[in-house]
Amino acid sequence: MKAIILKKYGLPNNLKIEEVSVPNPKDSEVLVRIHSASINDWDWGLVRGKPFIIRLLYGLRNPKIKIPGVDIAGKIESIGNKVRSFSIGDEVYCDLSDSGFGGFAQYVCIPEKSITKKPVNLSFNESAAIPHAGLLAYQGIMNKGKLRAGQKILINGAGGGVGTLAIQMLKQFEVEVTGVDTGEKLDMMKSVGFDHVIDYKKVDFTKTGKKYDYILDTKSNRSAFKYARSLNKNGSYITVGGMLNRLFEIQLFGSIISIFSDKQLSVLSLIPNKGLDQISRLVEEGKIKPVIDGPYQFDEIPDLIQLLGEGKHKGKIVVEI
Numbered sequence: 094m095k096a097i098i099l100k101k102y103g104l105p106n107n108l109k110i111e112e113v114s115v116p117n118p119k120d121s122e123v124l125v126r127i128h129s130a131s132i133n134d135w136d137w138g139l140v141r142g143k144p145f146i147i148r149l150l151y152g153l154r155n156p157k158i159k160i161p162g163v164d165i166a167g168k169i170e171s172i173g174n175k176v177r178s179f180s181i182g183d184e185v186y187c188d189l190s191d192s193g194f195g196g197f198a199q200y201v202c203i204p205e206k207s208i209t210k211k212p213v214n215l216s217f218n219e220s221a222a223i224p225h226a227g228l229l230a231y232q233g234i235m236n237k238g239k240l241r242a243g244q245k246i247l248i249n250g251a252g253g254g255v256g257t258l259a260i261q262m263l264k265q266f267e268v269e270v271t272g273v274d275t276g277e278k279l280d281m282m283k284s285v286g287f288d289h290v291i292d293y294k295k296v297d298f299t300k301t302g303k304k305y306d307y308i309l310d311t312k313s314n315r316s317a318f319k320y321a322r323s324l325n326k327n328g329s330y331i332t333v334g335g336m337l338n339r340l341f342e343i344q345l346f347g348s349i350i351s352i353f354s355d356k357q358l359s360v361l362s363l364i365p366n367k368g369l370d371q372i373s374r375l376v377e378e379g380k381i382k383p384v385i386d387g388p389y390q391f392d393e394i395p396d397l398i399q400l401l402g403e404g405k406h407k408g409k410i411v412v413e414i
């Protein structure tokens with residue numbers, strides 16, 4: 094099978110397309126023929142070995158993960174002896190971030206517990222755009238049970254994979270949602286449902302005096318105190334990503350602010366694939382649909398990882414395998 098191979102940390106253009114053997118599924122795994130994959134921040138980090146925590150997780154000098162790629166959609170080609178919930182031919186999708194990556198290839202073996210049937214009303218390309226970003230959005234904003242009609246919500250870094258899915262999940266609750274991102278993405282953001290949009294290059298939303306009941310953040314580019322200042326009484330802030338030093342700071346000062354005030358600040362630690370079946374249901378009810386950048390071709394993957402790293406994408410970058 095063809096695969097994108099990562100031999101050493103560096104720039105995405107060091108990645109090579111090679112022929113490697115099709116893997117064999119273990120007893121509790123399925124072999125999936127990948128039809129589509131999407132590009133994630135994990136890939137950008139893994140390929141470069143940055144931030145340093147990536148090297149602690151995946152190899153200090155050289156990467157132990159040989160094939161990057163975390164989001165896939167495809168069809169089950171064969172199953173291990175102990176697989177009970179899936180059959181050959183099932184169309185599935187998955188976040189591979191806790192099962193060894195491997196999405197930028199024609200085939201991958203995945204533990205049965207990590208896969209979910211793909212939504213019946215989506216193509217493979219659309220399905221591959223959902224798992225990782227959808228789960229960050231879902232676990233960040235939907236499963237806390239706190240959403241009420243009329244609440245004011247802000248998403249910082251709203252024009253990417255997480256923000257464009259989170260807005261559609263939020264719209265079921267008749268809440269008023271503001272999205273913050275760069276000027277070129279604001280029209281697309283309005284088209285997916287944001288009530289208000291802010292260009293972060295022109296306006297600092299923490300200085301406008303407006304307050305929100307809930308803030309979902311994908312960038313973490315301000316201090317915990319500034320975020321707290323932008324929250325209403327009993328408001329919550331949750332970040333799903335950003336620079337590591339900021340995340341540590343928000344974790345530390347956020348928990349102190351949470352003890353001494355009526356505001357809650359926290360950092361989400363993603364649980365891969367938890368809630369993907371609920372996301373499938375929302376998709377099948379027609380409540381969410383991913384925003385896709387692409388589809389692109391397999392041999393463009395190195396350039397696309399670079400494009401994502403430079404933040405030039407709109408929604409999720411999808412590749413046909």
Ligand SMILES: NC(=O)c1ccc[n+]([C@@H]2O[C@H](COP(=O)([O-])OP(=O)(O)OC[C@H]3O[C@@H](n4cnc5c(N)ncnc54)[C@H](OP(=O)(O)O)[C@@H]3O)[C@@H](O)[C@H]2O)c1
Nearest residue numbers: 134250252253254255275293311333334335361362363404
């Ligand atoms: N919590 C976890 O366990 C976990 C696990 C995996 C990944 N993650 C993180 O989750 C996040 C994924 O979010 P995503 O997929 O939506 O990322 P994304 O597609 O890169 O979207 C982020 C958006 O933020 C915009 N942006 C850049 N600078 C900004 C600023 N100063 N203010 C406001 N917006 C700004 C970017 O636009 P431009 O760059 O074009 O300006 C981009 O549109 C990543 O940070 C990733 O590290 C978290």
